[in-house]
Amino acid sequence: MPSFGQNVEATIPALRRYARALTRNADIADDLVQDTLVRALRSEHLFHGGDIRSWLYTILTNLNRNRLRGLARRPILSPIEDNDAPDMAGPESGARDIERALATLVDEQRTALLLVVLEGLSYREVAEIQGVPIGTVMSRLARARSQIKSYLDGERPALRRVK
């Protein structure tokens, strides 16, 4: 049977993907993953079975929420710039559009959408991670999708014109 550490290790690639999409910044994302791992390894005794993956997603989600709260307390907000990571397959406008669209979402809606769409978790798992009823997860998803759609429908022509 794989050890606790091995189970944690196996989840790291998925955590990095989730964090990258949550923060849209490779450095901040890996910082978040590192904090998540440190916390998880320190709290092994608090883990009472169940799905390690869900538990790690929960820690990361909470840490990110705290991070955003910290940012919100700052008196001066610097706009979140698109960080075109070098891993991106060329300056394809579609990739940047979805990145910008995600940036316009409320944190809890973005979290719900990414956990379902990118991480493939069930509504029930997402409800447990976010600590809300399934109905709330579904309304977050609906709002996220509708916001992204109106952003892409409305903003894209404007951005093209700028170029």
Added chain:
Amino acid sequence: MTADHSPVTEDELHAYVDGELPADRIDAVTAWLSTNPDAAALVTAWRAQADAIRARYGATAQEPVPQRLKVDRLLQRRRSWTALAAAASVAAFLVGGAAGWFAHGATAAPSNGIATLTMEALDAHKLYVVEVRHAVEVSGNEKPHITTWLSKRLGYRLLVPDLQDFGLKLVGGRLLPGATGAAAFYMYENAAGERFTMYCAKATTPASALHYKGEGNVAAFYWVDKDVAYVVSGPADRAKLEKITRAIYDQVEKADVRKL
């Protein structure tokens, strides 16, 4: 439409896209979509969003994991941190009795309050001087803003000392939690990349002499004036730190810091 007349809800459309719809409703929803082009377009748009998100971020999981995120490495670091923390608390205990002083001449030994503040200031110093990207909350280019913002949060008019004479440029400031409430924290940097910080917080005693406290490769001078505690921290070069501290001390004296 003849197969099922029960109305399809928007929730069901999301569940349909996410593979969460009960098997016995899939055919009904598929049929319903074939006669409702608006809803079908919505479903197509949502699927396209999901594809775009996966296309943009999916490859991250294929990247090699950086060394700093390896579990073995993190476990090792954890062990050394624990050892370090234990050593640091022993060092603090030893240094506590040996603190020096200058300026106003000897008065009482520092109270516990100021010792705590100094520890917090040194901790903040050690934590933030190594930060490259997030060393401060507000950049030094916005000095007037730092002054008004932090003065407001601390409840007394603060001074951001000018240390140009020492080749020190203001990196910026941040607000920190402290034992006695909010604390202001400024960081300065010289061309060599050496960083000095100043920490101000409400003190538990009205005034004190100037004290020195070394802790490994960092050191601090601290004093209390008009109910405000000041801790100036930097690399453990006592003579240099003393000169900088004297300059700050003089500027604070002249500025006549008062409660708002």
